[in-house]
Amino acid sequence: IKMYAWEIPFGKMVAYARRKEINAIRKVSYIRGILLSFIMFLTRVSVFLSLVGYVLLQQVLTPEKAFVITAYYNILRTTMTVFFPQGISQLAEALVSIKRIQKFMLYEETDIVDKSVDNPNYPGSNQSTVVKDDEKTLNRKEAEKLFPSNGHATLSEAGIVMSHVKAKWDSNSSEYTLDDVNLRVQPGTLIAIIGPVGSGKSSLVQSILGELRPESGTIKVNGTFSYASQEPWLFTGTVRQNILFGQPMNRRRYQQVVKKCALERDFELLPYGDKTIVGERGASLSGGQKARISLARAVYRETSIYLLDDPLSAVDTHVGRHLFDQCMRGFLREHIVVLITHQLQFLQQADQIVIMEKGRVSAVGTYDSLRESGLDFANLLADPEKEEAVEEKSRSRSSSKVYSNRRNSEASLNSVADSYVEETPMQQQETQEEGKIGLELYQKYFRAGGGFLTFFIMLFFCMLSQLLASGGDWFLSYWVAKKGRDGKMYSANINKTRIDDTFASFNDTTTLPPTALPEQESTFMTLLRDVGVDMDAEMLDIYIFTAITVATVVITLARSFLFFNVAMKASTNLHNSMFRGITRAAMYFFNTNPAGRILNRFSKDMGQVDEILPSVMMDVIQIFLSLFGIVVVIAVVNPLFLLPTAILAILFYYLRSFYLQTSRDVKRLEAITRSPIYSHMAASLSGLSTIRAYGAQRVLIYEFDNYQDLHSSAFYMFISTSRAFGYWLDCCCIIYIAIITLSFFLFPPANGGDVGLAITQAMGMTGMVQWGMRQSAELENTMTAVERVVEYDDIEPEGELESPADKKPPKTWPEEGKIVFDELSLRYFPDPKAEYVLKSLNFVIKPREKVGIVGRTGAGKSSLINALFRLSYNDGSIVIDSRDTKEMGLHDLRSKVSIIPQEPVLFSGTMRYNLDPFDEYTDAKLWEALEEVKLKNVVAELPSGLQSKISEGGANFSVGQRQLVCLARAILRENRVLVLDEATANVDPQTDALIQLTIRDKFKNCTVLTIAHRLNTVMDSDKVLVMDAGQVVEFGTPYELLTKSEAKIFHGMVQQTGKSTAENLTRVAQKAHELNLKSKME
Incomplete structure (x- = not known):
């Protein structure tokens, strides 16, 4: 927002x-x-x-x-x-x-089995069979009949079998999220699931977990599983607590997991290591750090099946290669690993590849069989030399032997880290006022x-009300006392009158005529007046x-x-x-x-x-x-x-x-x-x-x-x-x-x-x-x-939203898009003595330049974007088209810089509201933007099109689709500066390529800053900025950094992708360099 x-x-x-x-x-x-x-x-x-x-x-x-x-x-x-x-x-x-x-x-309750250790109905950590179909959960004998007896997936070993599964999240929808899915996963298999955005990859994992119930077909899971979600889930606590997640502390396994998940360097950089407090949703960590902590939690848990939903998209190529080789192919080699990924360079090492499209499994097979099958999707798969593939496979298999006979340390099991709690930094406590409530x-x-005038008018009415009430009480006392005096006088006088009337009646023997009856009331009134009672x-x-x-x-x-x-x-x-x-x-x-x-x-x-x-x-x-x-x-x-x-x-x-x-x-x-x-x-x-x-x-x-x-x-x-x-x-x-x-x-x-x-x-x-x-x-x-x-x-606010009159930029600003970073440092805490995350950055991005920003996770790439949007505490300056952003209003700055954030967010409301909350654009313009990002058909299929309701957090869209919606927002705004923060991390390579073409076409006259872990998205950039530990370590054209740079950091990152991919990336960089030189000469 x-x-x-x-x-x-x-x-x-x-x-x-x-x-x-x-x-x-x-x-x-x-x-x-x-x-x-x-x-x-x-x-x-x-x-x-x-x-x-x-x-x-x-x-x-x-x-x-x-x-x-x-x-x-x-x-x-x-x-x-x-x-x-x-x-x-x-x-x-x-x-x-x-x-x-x-x-x-x-509400209908889930039929997910409670696997808690203290649940008497669950056999603990022993392998168990979970079989789900459209009507019931089957017992073990019934499951025995359904599992094949050919030795591929018996009850004595782990396995997953999905047979003719149809499922959908919205029961009112006419389309199935999973449509007739058939899948068999053998023990000890690494299976890679790939496919376009919204094809049902995450839904497939959710169905295995039991979160998505099948309407028909059966899902048979034999074994216990561990899960790393696509959007890393972290809770408030230390990093160590997030990894252990209630499991007993096994120091040997914990250290191995930290190493295999490439967290050692991060622990060195974090202020308290693995005892650092993680904010809610991992607020104090980078996207890559959150993804690896979530992965470490899944790996630390000893289970037979590991379900990993795209953990590699949030990390750079070097870390990605380490995770795949050391963790998935190494540490977890003997287990079933179901890996959703868009990183195609790892597919040749997978035992099995599943290609999904529109909720269906369109193809299943090994890397070689799919590459030779003639499928359209095969065009997207890299074509590395066979020797490299063989070398990579042998390397990953040999690394797995190291851990095949690993033993748990009994001593470490007993050290259930109670001691580290005392050393853990305290989470910031909620403030509590003291003393009495002041005036x-x-x-x-x-x-x-x-205001006080209204208050005094209200107080006057309160006092008047009480005055009337007390006055009524006093008047009641006065009236009753008066009635008491009148009553005594009335009693005395009426007795005297009765005696006089008795004597008079003996002398008057006549009776009253009937015509005298109507006059009885007046006679009574006269009598009352005679005895001293005034009726008026x-x-x-x-x-x-x-x-x-x-x-x-x-x-x-x-x-x-x-x-x-x-x-x-x-x-x-x-x-x-x-x-x-x-x-x-x-x-x-x-x-x-x-x-x-x-x-x-x-x-x-x-x-x-x-x-x-x-x-x-x-x-x-x-x-x-x-x-x-x-x-x-x-x-x-x-x-x-x-x-x-x-x-x-x-x-x-x-x-x-x-x-x-x-x-x-x-x-x-x-x-x-x-x-x-x-x-x-x-x-x-x-x-x-x-x-x-x-x-x-x-x-x-x-x-x-x-x-x-x-x-x-x-x-x-x-x-x-x-x-x-x-x-x-x-x-x-x-x-x-x-x-x-x-x-x-x-x-x-x-x-x-x-x-x-x-x-x-x-x-x-x-x-x-x-x-x-x-x-x-x-x-x-x-x-x-x-x-x-x-x-x-009374919370301390950010800077002013609107610029002072003398500093307000014109509506056309920025006209060119030149960005100058001058001695820029950034800290996340208001304390001036706090540690800087970015340290004295000095570089210039020329107008209309396309700059790729790369670096290890936690290097400060997203912090650089925070500095550009003034979301944190900046020292130094950022100047855009000769205007210091520190001196202008936040709305004037932020409304002129488009962003596709690392964590795409959709809000509850309509699709139209998510694209255009100010209601500035016509429907035709919105449909055009959706078509540019390949979402027009998806939105058109919704019940009400642009007016369709979006679930909380955009839950009815995949993460990749949400990123595409964010890209559509950027296209609508037509700003001169565009920032892409891992904008295509969660989309398939085909969609990524289409998005890159769209960006080059729609934003060719704009300055574009692209944070990416996929190096192919930045290789044709005008320049690449390499960051490490909050500093710029390399800055130049991709080809210069590959051939002339002394630091060789970017060169090393490219080489990590594999020999064939590195050669392809180098060719792309060389071609872009030559085209750039040619355009300058012209």
Whole structure:
């Protein structure tokens, strides 16, 4: 993304996804806001309806009755307003989560046998038979019948038999990935599998591993296997741990493997040798080093079958020759080796060659038989002299004898290298803040939510809501007390009236006529007025009480909606800032921080900011305002109550401070211990086929359990401290209520309503204070998530994306493509004292020159490209067409230099988006670019053409096809400078030749830098740059380096390819040299 200068379109894609997420969260938040508002008004509305209804039913309301009702609702308050609504919402959320887990658990499971050592159903390291067909895994007796009894592949020896196998990755696809494949691999055979890009070579290996299930046919594997994947899978740990991969340490075998995999020199160059920490995905290593470590892991494991998926493409010719001769033909001579390769110079030494095309095995045979068969593919095979082939074969066979009687050292088996762990450099730990949450963090949060004006408006609504609620409580007390006085007067007067009426009835013997009945109501009203009850004042009180209650409901809801709107805005802005910080971070940050750490912040921490924090903060604001209101009401009743209240407040403050010292850091620890879980899960998923092939499932599960236990213990400690805090708060609240209640016995008040009010308020305060203290502590604990999110906003960024006005290059820059490297040094670490990977490079690449860059793996070739794109820390300068790249914006530089990277990447989305995320080109232009790289037919066969979805990481395309997509991107951009970093490493020679023709045609007026291990791709270059240990050791035309150079390094590399190939390469270089001289003379 950085090298393509695609931060903006990918940022927009993330912003779009985030908008959809936040819209869903906002709806849920508003519902939570309503539920939280219930705490404020639901009890009050219930009391209001009960009391007003009681009065309207012409019942006499007394303080005793009123505050019994109030106390009853206060008892129900927590259940009605917190537990019941939360129970409903949390049950709904739990059901959603359970259904998602259920959906995952119901996916079809693999039938790959668990080869873990401690699996009782697997016979350990003994050879075993694995037979798969379209319906079932056969048992041993059934397998005996299927295996031929002619001695070629019996159950007593290793072998692979594939019979009429049809398989496809996508069950909905009409085309088979493997179509009617028949293959038999004999014991002790080195079989080379070759074929064009996308022909099904890797899928063939995956079917043997059991990752690709056959729809029909049978796959019979007799023996255990080891596997080196095409894209090397490394996990975070030392190089040694990556090679051993859970196997016991056998020092003799380990040293042999290191030597045979050409890792000795690399260990000398690495800062801690084989104890050097490898970053996630091997970030600190070159592509060749990663490939050889992956190969070493496969070779170290003692098995009968070795499946090697193109390990030679990432290394130079010298190392490639060493790996093939010393490792595959030497160390593994007695075993089955299935080697996928595009390196045709090694084919003559293979015992058997399989040619694949469009998912079918088009030809099988020895090198000689295929070369003489007249197949079209045979034209691509080199034609070395027979003597060389015989010499190479005899050399490789003799080398194998050295290891035919190798013995394992019993002593080394016992030295299961526990000691080296102590010497291993520590992996960079995730940073952890210390101390209390500062006011500045809250300021950042509310600033992200819309600024302080919005915050104060929201706070005003919160205070107004509380003022109305407390005012309603006070008015209730006033009204009830007034009703009590009126009730006493009414009782006394009504008794007197009844006595007078009784005496009058003896004197009046007439009865009331029926027409007098309608006047009974007015008579009753008259009677009430006679006994001293003013009905107009009564209704006025009810109207006032109603108005206060309705206003409380409306303002409380408005307050909640406003607050959650502010919270959602804060979440959106904090996420955007964090994502901006990530996209602007230097590559050093990604090399030293595993993906799990980053995912942890974007998932769990951001999830807490989105969903947990707003509810907790609203709860805290609401509770503390309510407590303030309660204290004021109690103080109005009896100011003496302020004394125990103040003592209680001080006690609570010290309890909270004591609790937070522990809980805050435990919460931070809980967040940090969560990151390894994410990292471990991501690494395990990316290397799942390798893990299964090695039978390391249980080892990985054990590691995962350890990470999970560590996180669970931190989380359990956090929950335990929270519960202990709640217990001590409860104890304090009980003592407080006892003091309030006893005080009324000692100092009886004049007004009974005041007693009821004070006690009910104090009882309400008990639960509220306990919950409020816990929530205030939870708020500070949850704010650690904001702290971690904001931390990523403060990551040190790269240089500016856009150039200053006076340094901005014109749109036509670079016009020529001249590149000057002046005293260039490069380091991967920000520390100026860090070791330089490139050291004082000085050379000039002329306009439109085609320069090949070669050298041993780890020599600094890809680092040179990092320097060109300013992905690391550069000293010195790189000048392109008289403009120092250090002084211009990164987008201005990177958008003008095209790159086909060493590890081709496709992104989730459509094929069109992968080619043109800015939507700058027409469909016709895109199809033209795809045709140039021979992918038009592949894309056209997809269900929706350019709009077809690409799987995550481009999994539905082979590595070679992904590299071709990257080449299509470069063709579309039409820049004057093109960089090819192993661009054709994973494609077959035929496709490679076509790509080279395309590059020469499309980029003939461009400056092209080509990093290559295939020397035939650079032999017709204008110049070749030879690098070693971060320095330029040779620089000149290929022919000059072959004939006149004193260092003879390039000459030696050419000779390593074999006599015949070296002669062919020399002829190509001579011809290119002569054409170059001729063009200069003209």
